[in-house]
Amino acid sequence: xxxxxxxxxxxxxxxxxxxxxxxxxxxxxxxxxxxxxxxxxxxxxxxxxxxxxxxxxxxxxxxxxxxxxxxxxxxxxxxxxxxxxxxxxxxxxxxxxxxxxxxxxxxxxxxxxxxxxxxxxxxxxxxxxxxxxxxxxxxxxxxxxxxxxxxxxxxxxxxxxxxxxxxxxxxxxxxxxxxxxxxxxxxxxxxxxxxxxxxxxxxxxxxxxxxxxxxxxxxxxxxxxxxxxxxxxx
Amino acid sequence: xxxxxxxxxxxxxxxxxxxxxxxxxxxxxxxxxxxxxxxxxxxxxxxxxxxxxxxxxxxxxxxxxxxxxxxxxxxxxxxxxxxxxxxxxxxxxxxxxxxxxxxxxxxxxxxxxxxxxxxxxxxxxxxxxxxxxxxxxxxxxxxxxxxxxxxxxxxxxxxxxxxxxxxxxxxxxxxxxxxxxxxxxxxxxxxxxxxxxxxxxxxxxxxxxxxxxxxxxxxxxxxxxxxxxxxxxx
Numbered sequence: 001x002x003x004x005x006x007x008x009x010x011x012x013x014x015x016x017x018x019x020x021x022x023x024x025x026x027x028x029x030x031x032x033x034x035x036x037x038x039x040x041x042x043x044x045x046x047x048x049x050x051x052x053x054x055x056x057x058x059x060x061x062x063x064x065x066x067x068x069x070x071x072x073x074x075x076x077x078x079x080x081x082x083x084x085x086x087x088x089x090x091x092x093x094x095x096x097x098x099x100x101x102x103x104x105x106x107x108x109x110x111x112x113x114x115x116x117x118x119x120x121x122x123x124x125x126x127x128x129x130x131x132x133x134x135x136x137x138x139x140x141x142x143x144x145x146x147x148x149x150x151x152x153x154x155x156x157x158x159x160x161x162x163x164x165x166x167x168x169x170x171x172x173x174x175x176x177x178x179x180x181x182x183x184x185x186x187x188x189x190x191x192x193x194x195x196x197x198x199x200x201x202x203x204x205x206x207x208x209x210x211x212x213x214x215x216x217x218x219x220x221x222x223x224x225x226x227x228x229x230x231x232x233x234x
Numbered sequence: 235x236x237x238x239x240x241x242x243x244x245x246x247x248x249x250x251x252x253x254x255x256x257x258x259x260x261x262x263x264x265x266x267x268x269x270x271x272x273x274x275x276x277x278x279x280x281x282x283x284x285x286x287x288x289x290x291x292x293x294x295x296x297x298x299x300x301x302x303x304x305x306x307x308x309x310x311x312x313x314x315x316x317x318x319x320x321x322x323x324x325x326x327x328x329x330x331x332x333x334x335x336x337x338x339x340x341x342x343x344x345x346x347x348x349x350x351x352x353x354x355x356x357x358x359x360x361x362x363x364x365x366x367x368x369x370x371x372x373x374x375x376x377x378x379x380x381x382x383x384x385x386x387x388x389x390x391x392x393x394x395x396x397x398x399x400x401x402x403x404x405x406x407x408x409x410x411x412x413x414x415x416x417x418x419x420x421x422x423x424x425x426x427x428x429x430x431x432x433x434x435x436x437x438x439x440x441x442x443x444x445x446x447x448x449x450x451x452x453x454x455x456x457x458x459x460x461x462x463x464x465x466x467x468x
Contacts, residue, residue: 046455112449135446136449137444139450139459209370212370214370215346216279217346220280222373233463
């Protein structure tokens with residue numbers, strides 16, 4: 001079987017969403033981690049929504065998903081520090097791994113900016129008065145095949161410079177703890193370990209490029225930059 | 235004739251550089267604007283130098299060239315301003331057009347960082363104590379065919395945040411005047427006019443992405459980002 005077609009009688013996005021929802025329910029435990037959160041399915045970002053489907057099911061159908069990822073950092077004198085979260089040991093995906101200060105999927109019908117502000121509140125207790133300063137800085141993309149899952153993600157990247165005295169506070173139980181570490185220390189963890197949730201590596205590497213920690217006089221600079229940007233950001 | 239070969243007796247980079255230099259001299263006025271500045275010819279950045287050739291001749295042979303481009307900006311409260319130069323009316327290339335605060339080709343045997351510091355001094359009178367803070371933020375690439383010239387350029391991009399009271403001062407006669415303008419004003423000039431030297435547009439658009447002036451909730455965001463990154467950065 002090379003592809004699956006939707007029945008031609010399913011004419012509206014709502015009809016399709018409903019029908020596919022029934023199929024996903026029938027698939028039962030083949031698709032673990034159902035979140036009851038609908039993701040829009042489009043040809044590319046901002047285009048009309050063909051239908052929506054359960055977030056956990058998207059990679060089983062090769063559906064592209066969009067998210068927002070934010071590096072929260074602090075400047076002390078000449079040095080910059082990154083706030084790094086450790087995921088809860090009971091989180092369904094990537095338990096116990098290192099994470100950004102704030103990240104989340106982009107649900108249907110909310111702007112990127114509103115979503116990052118919402119996630120800032122839920123994941124790190126950052127008040128709107130601060131999170132409204134989160135600055136969009138680009139996007140990265142990656143693909144990942146694992147078993148029956150074909151992940152195609154585009155992450156909108158944000159930077160937020162935080163006051164030195166701000167301490168994050170997780171409010172939804174998804175984060176075990178937060179630590180503030182010097183940027184070169186975070187770079188070393190990425191280089192030498194697999195502690196970070198894999199997609200966070202890319203967003204931090206993008207940060208390292210934009211803030212001059214990886215610079216043109218480093219060997220292999222353009223190769224790494226080109227590789228980071230080779231994903232399908234559409 | 236599909237390609238030109240170098241004589242097999244030319245075994246060292248110096249031999250080749252000398253032989254090609256003679257050819258370029260013979261070509262006379264076919265190649266205007268000779269600068270007596272040698273550019274290294276490599277397969278990609280940082281690789282062994284096969285030979286060097288006159289900077290003005292590089293596009294006539296389709297040779298990739300590398301440069302450094304710097305956006306100098308000032309922060310006043312929540313607003314950012316860009317220092318924009320107007321090129322001298324007697325400059326050989328793009329006379330009278332708008333330009334970055336500092337930009338220059340990357341000659342043989344100097345690091346990108348040293349080059350940007352040198353150009354900061356020559357082009358804008360920025361002392362080393364300030365220019366050493368210039369931060370590498372990525373690279374962009376473009377191709378341009380014009381008459382017999384096939385330009386293949388990779389520009390290493392830098393940001394430099396300047397003190398509010400700093401006023402640039404051109405020291406090599408290449409700049410007519412400087413003006414400090416709000417970032418959205420610079421964006422409008424790019425959108426509506428052809429006043430900027432063409433490659434500067436790309437470096438400023440990259441700045442607009444990284445500083446949140448072009449953001450994911452803008453229509454066509456990913457298309458423009460993907461297009462900006464589609465060049466051959468090698």
